[in-house]
Amino acid sequence: MNKLTVRDWNLTNKAVLVRVDYNVTFDEKGNVVDDTRIRATLPTLNFLLEKNCKIILISHAGRPKGKVDPNLSLNRVGKHLSELLDRNVIFIPDCVGELVEKTVKEATNGEIILLENLRFHPEEEKNELIFARQLAGLADVFVQDAFGAVHRAHASTVGIPKFLPTLAGLLLEKEIRYLSDTIEDAQHPFLAIIGGDKVENKIDIIKRTKLIV
Helix, strand or coil: CCCCEHHHCCCCCCEEEEECCCCCCECCCCCECCCHHHHCCHHHHHHHHHCCCEEEEECCCCCCCCCCCHHHCCHHHHHHHHHHHCCCEEEECCCCCHHHHHHHHHCCCCCEEEECCHHHCHHHHHCCHHHHHHHHCCCCEEEECCHHHCCCCCHHHHHHHHCCCEEECHHHHHHHHHHHHHHHCCCCCCCCCCCCCCHHHCHHHHHHCCCCC
């Protein structure tokens, strides 16, 4: 893999901003219906905890269109993550601003902070650099571990790397390796089952793997 990962950098005692994909759904009681995406980030989080990092997690959830929607708050995700890690996760009801900066500054190494839904701010999807700079200002290093969101030209994906050294998390590394093996060394004939919305996002991969000739 020709990209730097968390294994390639001295992260000991660093403040690390981690882009995760916690876009999960909840049942009527507010419980996480499927925590696969949350569990998938645990190897990266545990790796950073072993390095005594201060971890600041950022994610989107749903499509609030730049407005605060309590039903799309990441607060419940923070509680679920606390249970999975068996440690306290500090939740902040915003992702930029004085409260965020103060809380992150006062947090100690080894603590995990989860910021509120990025998409409550319209600047996220507009990829506004001021917003990206505010997020980047919280940490020493940026770790991209949101495989499901890296194709989007948003502030938390392409904006932040303009201001911070950027590394791939262990989940992103794994997904890239799987895709690379398929794309670069595919054994034909083979069958690929590709699901999800927005087929236009998948056309390039389909063409590169010669699934369509």
